[in-house]
Amino acid sequence: MRNFETDVQMIKYKVLRAVAEHALNEKMDDVYYSVPLEVIPGKKPTMRCCVYKERAIISERVHNVLGGERGSNVIQVIDIACDECPVDRYTVSNACRGCLAHRCMKACPKGAITKGKDGKAEIDPDKCIHCGRCAKACPYGAITENVRPCERACKIGAIKMNDQQKAEINYDKCINCGACVSQCPFGAVVDNSYIVDAINLIKQADHRGYYTVAIVAPAIASQFQNASLGQVKQALRNLGFHDVVEAALGADMVAKKETQELVEKGFLTSSCCPAFVRYIKQHMPEMAEHISHNLSPMAELGKYIKENSAWPIKTVFIGPCTAKKYEQKLDSVKPWIDCVITFEELQALLDAAGFPPEEQSNQPMTDASYFGRVFGRSGGLTEAVVQSAKEQNVDFVPKAAVCSGIEQCKVALLKAKMGRLAENFIEGMACEGGCINGAGVISHSPKDKMTLDQFAKTSEKESINMSVGSYETKF
Structure with a gap:
């Protein structure tokens, strides 16, 4: 059994893995009945008042693993699980x-x-x-x-206690960052999963005549402690993906384009973090005109792959971010990315299929530059934009406000709105520390930034131009 930071993660993993096993074996008819019994097999409760309530909650979790309420809302509350927090403020x-x-x-x-x-x-x-x-x-x-952990975690006031004393999300405010998901001690706040969609895309590829590509976010370098990214690549190939590509290549592409846009406009806010972009549009719409018009690295690479392929492609993005699930639903992104799963879901899927990364051979990962790879942590985008400006020999000096967490983003945006921001570029990351601390990661470790930087330094591409210019489509 895997080791987890909390029992909430363990339960989430068990449900994800059980549902994935059913999907892989094409036994989905009884999933709502069988999975609760598989996850809670005995007659004695382990976490709640009775085993029947535990199974009822697991059944609700199964619903979310199957995609939950199929709207644009990614983050949802399991009402029956939300009953242990203090009622009186x-x-x-x-x-x-x-x-x-x-x-x-x-x-x-x-x-x-x-x-x-x-x-x-x-x-x-x-x-x-x-x-x-x-x-x-x-x-x-x-x-x-007494502030509920989900309320304390949400820096924009999008989750409150309703008349039934349950947590309730205001979707007009929610930016899908998932902070409430990772902080709820009872696992009552969840992100909808599309792991079964990913399985179906893989299983139907040969029959329907398309090619499957996994696009893996650079933050994964800090996630599998006993396996390299090359081993994860091999595990994904064994799972059925025809190819695995670093999303960091898309980051190199975006860095180059975003630098050109910054030079042209003189002031810009980044477009890479979907939660940050949604925050601007939802909470500070007067600043929306300054958002970079470039796609995120995920969407940019998906677009590049599909447009340069000789045959149909289906892409699955694998990353640390719940907000990416929301981004995938946008009309500007949906044509390029077919499905999004998190690192948590990836681990459950690989274990369900019998391909744990640590047991695989090592495959080379040489798609991106150092600068594309460090997009996975706070400050990395800024490094890439500064480097790209040097490589393009532009007569412009990027001066970035590096914002780690939505509170710092808010301060920088307010200063810019009032004309008091000294910098000409805002790098916004909704998660403190950047993507390495996203809501969908397997572990949060102080060493994650160092691990990511070490991985980034192994790149064979010495520059952004080399990464973007030398890449030949393999599709």
């Missing part, structure tokens, strides 16, 4: 001394705080408006704020 702890001052009562604008029989403060949850003034006023710090 502010509560009075044992630190309350029942003091004479009762500043908390005076501070409350709604009269929600009263003195109990023992003189200690009591909060009426029906009157409380969650303003927090009582907590600030208490000299003992006895009033505590």
